[in-house]
Amino acid sequence: xxxxxxxxxxxxxxxxxxxxxxxxxxxxxxxxxxxxxxxxxxxxxxxxxxxxxxxxxxxxxxxxxxxxxxxxxxxxxxxxxxxxxxxxxxxxxxxxxxxxxxxxxxxxxxxx
Amino acid sequence: xxxxxxxxxxxxxxxxxxxxxxxxxxxxxxxxxxxxxxxxxxxxxxxxxxxxxxxxxxxxxxxxxxxxxxxxxxxxxxxxxxxxxxxxxxxxxxxxxxxxxxxxxxxxxxxxxxxxxxxxxxxxxxxxxxxxxxxxxxxxxxxxxxxxxxxxxxxxxxxxxxxxxxxxxxxxxxxxxxxxxxxxxxxxxxxxxxxxxxxxxxxxxxxxxxxxxxxxxxxxxxxxxxxxxxxxxxxxxxxxxxxxxxxxxxxxxxxxxxxxxxxxxxxxxxxxxxxxxxxxxxxxxxxxxxxxxxxxxxxxxxxxxxxxxxxxxxxxxxxxxxxxxxxxxxxxxxxxxxxxxxxxxxxxxxxxxxxxxxxxxxxxxxxxxxxxxxxxxxxxxxxxxxxxxxxxxxxxxxxxxxxxxxxxxxxxxxxxxxxxxxxxxxxxxxxxxxxxxxxxxxxxxxx
Numbered sequence: 001x002x003x004x005x006x007x008x009x010x011x012x013x014x015x016x017x018x019x020x021x022x023x024x025x026x027x028x029x030x031x032x033x034x035x036x037x038x039x040x041x042x043x044x045x046x047x048x049x050x051x052x053x054x055x056x057x058x059x060x061x062x063x064x065x066x067x068x069x070x071x072x073x074x075x076x077x078x079x080x081x082x083x084x085x086x087x088x089x090x091x092x093x094x095x096x097x098x099x100x101x102x103x104x105x106x107x108x109x110x111x112x
Numbered sequence: 113x114x115x116x117x118x119x120x121x122x123x124x125x126x127x128x129x130x131x132x133x134x135x136x137x138x139x140x141x142x143x144x145x146x147x148x149x150x151x152x153x154x155x156x157x158x159x160x161x162x163x164x165x166x167x168x169x170x171x172x173x174x175x176x177x178x179x180x181x182x183x184x185x186x187x188x189x190x191x192x193x194x195x196x197x198x199x200x201x202x203x204x205x206x207x208x209x210x211x212x213x214x215x216x217x218x219x220x221x222x223x224x225x226x227x228x229x230x231x232x233x234x235x236x237x238x239x240x241x242x243x244x245x246x247x248x249x250x251x252x253x254x255x256x257x258x259x260x261x262x263x264x265x266x267x268x269x270x271x272x273x274x275x276x277x278x279x280x281x282x283x284x285x286x287x288x289x290x291x292x293x294x295x296x297x298x299x300x301x302x303x304x305x306x307x308x309x310x311x312x313x314x315x316x317x318x319x320x321x322x323x324x325x326x327x328x329x330x331x332x333x334x335x336x337x338x339x340x341x342x343x344x345x346x347x348x349x350x351x352x353x354x355x356x357x358x359x360x361x362x363x364x365x366x367x368x369x370x371x372x373x374x375x376x377x378x379x380x381x382x383x384x385x386x387x388x389x390x391x392x393x394x395x396x397x398x399x400x401x402x403x404x405x406x407x408x409x410x411x412x413x414x415x416x417x418x419x420x421x422x423x424x425x426x427x428x429x430x431x432x433x434x435x436x437x438x439x440x441x442x443x444x445x446x447x448x449x450x451x452x453x454x455x456x457x458x459x460x461x462x463x464x465x466x467x468x469x470x471x472x473x474x475x476x477x478x479x480x481x482x483x484x485x486x487x488x489x490x491x492x493x494x495x496x497x498x499x500x501x502x503x504x505x506x507x508x509x510x511x512x513x514x515x516x517x518x519x520x521x522x523x524x525x526x527x528x529x530x531x532x533x534x535x536x537x538x539x540x541x542x543x544x545x546x547x548x549x550x551x552x553x554x555x556x557x558x559x
Contacts, residue, residue, distance in 0.1 A: 044340055045399050046167075047409060047459065048446025051338050 001096035001112060002070045006061045007035060008081040008089040013059055019080040020063065023072055028063040039087030058089060064096055064112050135223045138239035144369035145244045151360025152251035157184050159353035160258045163412075164265065164458050166347025167405070171548025172266050173342055173558050179261040179270075183277055187254045190281050195253055196246050198286035202229060205298040207287045218242045227295035234295040238367050248364060253285050256313045262458030263321030264328050266339075267545050270553040272538045276528055284320065284524045288312050288517055303495055304513035305479055305506065307376070308365035310420025310471045311517045318465020319518045320525040322456060327529045328538050330455035332545045344404050351408035355384050358415045362422035375483060376422040380415065383434035387414020390438025398446075406442070409463060413441035416467030421475040424496060429478035436474060437467050469514055476510035479503075 034055035041054035099111040161180035201208030224242035227235045291297040362380045366373035391410025392402040417437035445462035481493030497503040544552040
């Protein structure tokens, strides 16, 4: 089992979700985050007080998938989230040791 | 608030004219003054409350609103107990008296005469009950105190604010109001013009704020941390309530629903609009982008500046006053503040103080006495006129009144702050400041 973690531009969420459903992904977790990479921030000015805001709003998506599905999922997210401009984000794949569905007690594969 | 005789009563006051017209309560004037009072109260709660709270960081939003809301309650009681009497009791040149302690003897069912008992010429008859006059003036006392809190945002102890505001209202606001707006007052006697509170409210609060900003010191992390506004939407809401409420502030200062009120309303609108546009223009030129904070700041600057002038100027000068305030206050809230290094957090001095000074001086330039003295007495009208209408001396009188109020407010505020500092300490600790006023002063969170 793997955890696919992707940081993407916020407006790309629906596209990414639509790309994952046909692959059999039945759920995912979304968090609002701030981050920076190579994309420059904005300058905000409030009555003369200037702030260089380098952290930009992003979304972090986490989805746990069976190992066989990882490549397809990573490709799907990358294709859906891409704009070609700086700040598109990154995808990471992590190992999952164990999983459990809280309601039924199913474990590992059946919990995903 | 002004010092004129309503036209009809000017006739009744002339010796030799056997008019039996006893002044009576006028329903129209009283209705308007009741409404004006409500509008001005709205300017503090929630006008100033939202305006300021929207500009602070999330952790201080509730605390900032608490300051205005609590001041409303505090000053209301203080005013009723002794503040009103100290401002509008006859007293002497510098302060009223305690004859109206707890509103004792207030003329609740007859037309109020300001300065009653002083004799003929000095008395100013009105056609509204004294309760309404007292209430209208109360809302001015309330907003003046709440404006000061802008200078010390994010760092003043709630207990210190409470202990400071009560004596400040009694010993700074009331005497200044008395000196400028009571016929026995020293600044009234000089002939200074302050229609609705340029000096009494804005310069007074602005200077007190500046002194407080210096005494309390800068916020932790000032110039380094990100202190950007948490919710400018709230600030804009507050500014809109201020703009609308200001018609009660200025037009209501005519104490009647009449021609003066009409002109005051018109010039108030013009100055607000001009101030908005001037600040936006200045911002676009200097910083590149016109901002929401800039627009609302410009509007408030224009409104502050027209306040002392509103009973005495024509629309053209009102436009000039608004434009001047927009540009000058933009400079004082950005460049001047940075250059002098004080942390007047929400620009109580930068907008209200400086705007008040600009307005008071331009009143001395543009005042036209005949907009005011309508009984044809040319000599009297000249005493209400400014430089361009032939009375250059008014510039000196205005400057004198600005200085007198500024010096008194500065010194008295400083002393009161130092006393409160000894009693409970003015500032929250650095840890409390980092955590925020909401949770440390009030045990609450915005969410």
